[in-house]
Amino acid sequence: AQMESSAGVSTAPSFDNGGDNTTVFPLSSSTVLKINKGDISKWFVDGSSDAIVNPANEKMLGGGGADRAIHRAAGPELLDACYKVPEVQPGVRCPTGEARITPGFKLPASHVIHTVGPIYETDRNAASSLKNAYRNSFTVAKDNNIKYIAFPAISCGVYGYPYEEAASVAISTVKEFADDLKEVHFVLFLDDIYNVWLKKAKQLLLP
Numbered sequence: 001a002q003m004e005s006s007a008g009v010s011t012a013p014s015f016d017n018g019g020d021n022t023t024v025f026p027l028s029s030s031t032v033l034k035i036n037k038g039d040i041s042k043w044f045v046d047g048s049s050d051a052i053v054n055p056a057n058e059k060m061l062g063g064g065g066a067d068r069a070i071h072r073a074a075g076p077e078l079l080d081a082c083y084k085v086p087e088v089q090p091g092v093r094c095p096t097g098e099a100r101i102t103p104g105f106k107l108p109a110s111h112v113i114h115t116v117g118p119i120y121e122t123d124r125n126a127a128s129s130l131k132n133a134y135r136n137s138f139t140v141a142k143d144n145n146i147k148y149i150a151f152p153a154i155s156c157g158v159y160g161y162p163y164e165e166a167a168s169v170a171i172s173t174v175k176e177f178a179d180d181l182k183e184v185h186f187v188l189f190l191d192d193i194y195n196v197w198l199k200k201a202k203q204l205l206l207p
């Protein structure tokens with residue numbers, strides 16, 4: 001473990017389970033936001049009340065991007081658990097904007113919260129769909145006594161959401177719904193996205 005940076009300033013490595021460049025922001029008196037660079041499939045805090053969020057699709061049976069990395073690290077039991085999530089329509093286990101939870105199996109984190117962000121080009125309410133994906137991930141987390149949660153940049157890969165707009169939705173929604181959790185993390189794979197998130201967090205969270 002290394003030193004953590006103070007609120008919103010500079011970057012000391014502290015996400016030593018697979019990431020680095022952690023910056024800490026206050027969300028409330030009891031909740032902090034940490035923005036990390038790294039691979040979300042390696043993230044954990046305590047291995048029992050922690051969850052990573054998988055940016056999945058409505059079928060919930062795997063895919064590319066972070067979804068692929070998460071399934072690979074979790075092992076085949078994760079796919080089995082996803083198959084057991086009931087379909088709400090033929091081929092749809094998790095409609096856009098909703099969230100479902102499974103165990104983490106071989107992942108270092110104890111749980112996976114699967115959510116589905118909007119496809120930017122075709123979702124006419126992309127911002128509200130993205131907000132719902134974050135909000136419903138929090139609802140599922142709280143219902144399952146999760147205290148630590150890590151999000152990737154939902155919809156910013158295959159689903160084509162512009163980074164700046166996504167960062168505004170992500171950070172403002174986290175600010176609104178993070179109560180009852182101890183730590184909310186973003187684990188961002190790309191330098192560009194990490195930098196956009198940091199800038200937006202400074203704008204929205206620091207005085």
Ligand code: AR6
Pocket residue numbers: 038039040041055056057062063064065066067068069070117152153154155156157158159160187188189190193
């Ligand atoms: N850790 C953290 N972030 C990652 C990782 C990782 N290991 N790998 C990629 N990213 P995407 P979406 C970043 O495409 O846009 C899948 O096929 C990536 O750089 O994973 O919501 C699903 O099955 C990007 O910034 O998710 C769906 O079909 C962010 O994670 C579809 O893609 C999200 O990119 C969902 O698309």
